Amino acid sequence: MRQMRRRTRTRGWQSTFSGPTGLALIAPFLAVAAVFIVYPFVELLRTAFGEPNGFGNVGDFLKSPAARRTLWTTCFTSLIVTVIVVGLGAVLAWSLRTTRSRLTRMVIAMAVFVPLWMGAVMKIYAFTVLLERFGVVNRTLTSIGLIDEPVQLLRTQFAVVAGMTYQMLPYAVLPMYAVYVTIDLNLIQAAESMGASRVRALRDVVTPLALPGLLASTVIVYVICIGYYLTPVLLGGATAPFTASLIADDIFNLFQPQQAAVSSVLLLIVAGIVILGGLRLVGRERMRRALG
Amino acid sequence: MNVRASKESRGEATAVPEPVPSEPAGLELRGLVKRFGGTEALRGIDLVAERGNFVTVLGPSGSGKTTILRVVAGFLAPDEGEVLIDGRDVTRVPPASREIGMVFQNYALFPHMTAADNIAYGLKMRRWPKADRARRVAEMLELVGLGELGGRLPRELSGGQQQRVAVARALAFRPHLLLMDEPLGALDRELRMRMAVELRRLHQEAAATTVYVTHDREEALTLSDWIVIMHDGRIDAVGTAEELYTRPRNGFVASFFGGHNVAEATMGGLSGDRARVGFAGCDMEVVCGQPLDAADELVDLSIPEEALSLTPTGAAPARLELHVLDDLYLGNSVRVTVRTGDGVTLRAVLPRDARDSIRHGGTVTAYLDTTQVAAVPHER
Numbered sequence: 001m002r003q004m005r006r007r008t009r010t011r012g013w014q015s016t017f018s019g020p021t022g023l024a025l026i027a028p029f030l031a032v033a034a035v036f037i038v039y040p041f042v043e044l045l046r047t048a049f050g051e052p053n054g055f056g057n058v059g060d061f062l063k064s065p066a067a068r069r070t071l072w073t074t075c076f077t078s079l080i081v082t083v084i085v086v087g088l089g090a091v092l093a094w095s096l097r098t099t100r101s102r103l104t105r106m107v108i109a110m111a112v113f114v115p116l117w118m119g120a121v122m123k124i125y126a127f128t129v130l131l132e133r134f135g136v137v138n139r140t141l142t143s144i145g146l147i148d149e150p151v152q153l154l155r156t157q158f159a160v161v162a163g164m165t166y167q168m169l170p171y172a173v174l175p176m177y178a179v180y181v182t183i184d185l186n187l188i189q190a191a192e193s194m195g196a197s198r199v200r201a202l203r204d205v206v207t208p209l210a211l212p213g214l215l216a217s218t219v220i221v222y223v224i225c226i227g228y229y230l231t232p233v234l235l236g237g238a239t240a241p242f243t244a245s246l247i248a249d250d251i252f253n254l255f256q257p258q259q260a261a262v263s264s265v266l267l268l269i270v271a272g273i274v275i276l277g278g279l280r281l282v283g284r285e286r287m288r289r290a291l292g
Numbered sequence: 293m294n295v296r297a298s299k300e301s302r303g304e305a306t307a308v309p310e311p312v313p314s315e316p317a318g319l320e321l322r323g324l325v326k327r328f329g330g331t332e333a334l335r336g337i338d339l340v341a342e343r344g345n346f347v348t349v350l351g352p353s354g355s356g357k358t359t360i361l362r363v364v365a366g367f368l369a370p371d372e373g374e375v376l377i378d379g380r381d382v383t384r385v386p387p388a389s390r391e392i393g394m395v396f397q398n399y400a401l402f403p404h405m406t407a408a409d410n411i412a413y414g415l416k417m418r419r420w421p422k423a424d425r426a427r428r429v430a431e432m433l434e435l436v437g438l439g440e441l442g443g444r445l446p447r448e449l450s451g452g453q454q455q456r457v458a459v460a461r462a463l464a465f466r467p468h469l470l471l472m473d474e475p476l477g478a479l480d481r482e483l484r485m486r487m488a489v490e491l492r493r494l495h496q497e498a499a500a501t502t503v504y505v506t507h508d509r510e511e512a513l514t515l516s517d518w519i520v521i522m523h524d525g526r527i528d529a530v531g532t533a534e535e536l537y538t539r540p541r542n543g544f545v546a547s548f549f550g551g552h553n554v555a556e557a558t559m560g561g562l563s564g565d566r567a568r569v570g571f572a573g574c575d576m577e578v579v580c581g582q583p584l585d586a587a588d589e590l591v592d593l594s595i596p597e598e599a600l601s602l603t604p605t606g607a608a609p610a611r612l613e614l615h616v617l618d619d620l621y622l623g624n625s626v627r628v629t630v631r632t633g634d635g636v637t638l639r640a641v642l643p644r645d646a647r648d649s650i651r652h653g654g655t656v657t658a659y660l661d662t663t664q665v666a667a668v669p670h671e672r
Contacts, residue, residue: 190400193462194393196388205402
């Protein structure tokens, strides 16, 4: 008995380590963060706001109409894509949540996951096949007589929006689904039993409960969208240059790292504003819960 | 009779002419059939519950009791049959227009609304003026004993308090029909019994026809005017608690509702609603749970656990020699498992002092109070 007691620890079990032990344990992570996140970021800021004009560099950059147009295209196209994706995603996720048919569930789940598994180039190539001059869409439209001759689909704004929507859909469906799962479907029936129509029940019960998730996926989708590079280049061509392709040009073709840094910082600022705006709208606590 | 039902479905419910009621029934179900895929969840349900009655639908899980409730509420459309509320055919009417209050098993309170807003929701849907709404909400909160807690969110309330809000919410707009789906299932035992008494009071004050679904026999006993026993998609029996307990119409009702022993006996003849039967070497005369066929060789006996005692009781006690298999001391009583001479195992509850006369593996002389025994059709 005495021996047993001697073995028992005196300190209660804790899930956290304090002081030097804790610091030592997270040191590898801190090192990685310092090398791959903090240092490049500081370097980026130094380049952007360094020679020749300091903070004036941004002003100089925005004097160029091409740069302004690119930034506008990036933000505006991303907005359109975000609205479509979040709208579609909300409906898809709700169907996934409420359907009792296994087939429907499988089809939606596949539609959501397959784009995630495919590489970006493959997805874009698929769209090229669909949208090219004698591609599937044009031939179908011609053969049913809707159009007389093939129309320009590839290398248009439309192609960019369609391609990005397809690729971004999972990023909206998955968070929305995660939020819907937490909503008790009996709530809808409860509302209906008290005299609400189905639409009214969805509006009064599901919408307020899903709102944090909706805003969270809006933020996620938008922030990812403004960094798109391949899709605008390959599907949009010269019609819709994104800031990301401008950055690539500046780095690899024009050798203007300073210009590239300014563009990057501007994109970061846009992303930061969107994230802060989202947090403000939903409240930090609810946002954290929605993001899991 | 306030509630009628028949095991045989579709139109035979009212085969016996009933006096025409002066007002339509609070709830009437006619030949309800509901299929899920290939299986029939409801196989022809006929039920009439008069206005203001408290009807409990009791059955094991999978018996179709919740399906009935969902069909009445309008969340499920029946494949056949009709639902009438206060004489109005609502079979094709959406839930919102049925004027029903519903209490869900997990309460389904709106988590983003306060208790008061939850209660006011049905009133808002009915476009009650704001002042009336506030008055009615205060009244309902008072009625369920939550006067001060209207401003709390559901998650800030205890289970019992949430339950009260759910009931208040369902009754606030004065529905014609109140449906409750195992509303006490999530509460602990003691609270459950207290809430059951409370529900009974609320029902009487609201005077709404109430259909209450549960698998808990005690709740059914505490609450109901009438008990409907469901088994395998059909109504097996309808009656008051006492009728069902003392004169079960079949073995399922006897064992599921009464918790009685069901044992095989030989048929010795019928006279009126009484049967002469042979059981464990004794001849006895017992009441019939339902009209029996004199040509049957075998019947089943419903033997309540408290029908056995060590001293003769009742008008015609039968003397049995029993082999004691097991005994369990319960404080104020002893629960024993015994076997008759011809090998039938029975459960019995004996008074505490019986403990001295019984021992494992021994035999004991006991008396069966035949006035408590009922004969039901033989099954198997």
